[in-house]
Amino acid sequence: MTGVTPIPKPQYNWRDTLLSRQLGTRLPIMATGLQWLANAEYVAAAVDVGMMGFISAATFSDTSALRDEIQRCRELLNGRAFGVNVSMLPKLLPGDRTDEIMSLIVEERIAVVETSGRDPSPYVAGLKAGGCSLVHKVPQLRHALKAEAAGVDAVILVGAECGGHPGELPVGTMVQGALAARTLTIPFALGGGIATGEQIVAALALGASGVAIGTHFLVSDEIPAHAEYKRRLIEAQPGDTTLIMSSLRNSMRVLRNDTTAIVEALEGQGINDIQQLMPYVRGSLGKAAYASGDWRQGALSVGQGVGLTARNAPLADIVAELEAEADTALARLSNI
Ligand SMILES: Cc1cc2nc3c(=O)[nH]c(=O)nc-3n(C[C@H](O)[C@H](O)[C@H](O)COP(=O)(O)O)c2cc1C
Incomplete structure (x- = not known):
């Protein structure tokens, strides 16, 4: 075509988002809590590759075992920041250790806590005073709005596809993201079925500032499973x-x-x-x-998302593949 000056495409860096800045990570990806599996080695590998990783507190039967795991992770990471996941699901059987775990988290100066399962408001002030960021994970937008009002730093919305708990009225991740983008004012991440870089770009296009991944990382070498x-x-x-x-x-x-x-x-x-x-x-x-x-x-x-998971490999390789796919997806969009 002659006589037409092409409009330069804006440069967009998908790796740099409100959430990645808030978490201080290279990538806007969270390797969120996995009971029994997200241990010090896995979390250290997640942080090493540029994500935020979370040790699952629910794995440990007492706080002293959790404290030891935190110590191990700190050593593996030479003091770099990592997170702890606190699953506060209403207990089907008696016994709740949330207060104890939250005190330990503040004492240990953990950088970020990922909560899930019930209203985190009783813990917001204490965690903030302890310099800890709070990311609350929910399967329903109304709980995200409540958490936002309670002062959490960010929320994770998980859709019906997710491993673990999708809530009692599961909503697909695509709809969840669109609703969240129209309603929330704090940064949010989207989770549930995300297993490719193209999906990461889609989540960001919907308005999310990042993604949360569980299932796709289960096959990584660092996951302590057979x-x-x-x-x-x-x-x-x-x-x-x-x-x-x-x-x-x-x-x-x-x-x-x-x-x-x-x-x-x-x-x-x-x-x-x-x-x-x-x-x-x-x-x-x-x-x-x-x-x-x-x-x-x-x-x-x-x-x-397990249906998209094709090979086991070191976590760093799986994440490198996600990054390459996301880069390709964006390049493809720029050429449409
Ligand atoms: C094996 C496994 C264990 C999990 N354990 C926890 C947990 O202890 N606490 C929690 O908040 N979420 C837990 N989750 C949910 C994940 O943190 C994450 O929200 C979810 O996996 C995201 O969806 P995806 O599985 O489609 O990637 C678990 C998920 C899996 C697959």
Whole structure:
């Protein structure tokens, strides 16, 4: 074409967002809490590659074991910042250690806390006074708005596709992101089914300042789980997950296996008594499955993004692939 001066394309750096600046990370990606799996080595690898990683407090039966893990992570990272995930789900059985864990977090001067499961407001002032950023994860926008009003620094919205808890009225990640962008004023990250760089660009295009990833990182070398479990995840299709525990208003997206067949049958019969379901869904079975590789047993949190997960590799390689895909996706957009 002659006589037309092309308009220069604006340079857009997807790696530099409100959230990456807030977290002080190279990338706007969070490797969020994974009970039994997000340990010091995994979190250190996440931080090393430029993400924010979170040690799962729920893995540790007492605060002194959590304190030791924090110490180990600090050593691996030579003092660089990392996070702790505090899952505050309403307990199905008695016993709640949240107060104790939050005190430890402030004492240990942890940089960022990822909370989930219930209203974080009782902890906002204490964490802020301790210089700790608070990122609260929710499956519903109304809870995100409440957390925003309570003064959290950022929220993570997870959609129905996510591994773990998508809430009782699950909303797809695409809709979740669009709603959040129109409503929230604080930075938000989007999670649930994100397993490619193209999806990261899509989340940012929707208005998110970052993404939260769980399932896609489960096959990384640093995840302390048996190779046979990782092999099953690599093979799995998006439809190989299912939602259980809705009868207890504690829905979980997990890998379809022998345990889910039993739990679905019991729930189908109208059984919603935790004592009857607990023998199948208790956390110790999941822990044992990760150790033995027998993925047929236990309620193993896995999201639909598992269908996009094709190989196991060091976390750094998986993230490098995500970055390359995101760069390509943006270049492609600039050429349309
Ligand atoms: C195996 C596994 C364990 C998880 N454990 C926790 C946990 O202890 N606390 C928490 O807040 N979220 C937990 N999650 C949720 C993740 O932090 C994250 O929100 C979710 O995986 C994002 O969706 P995705 O799985 O589609 O990437 C877990 C997820 C998985 C897959």
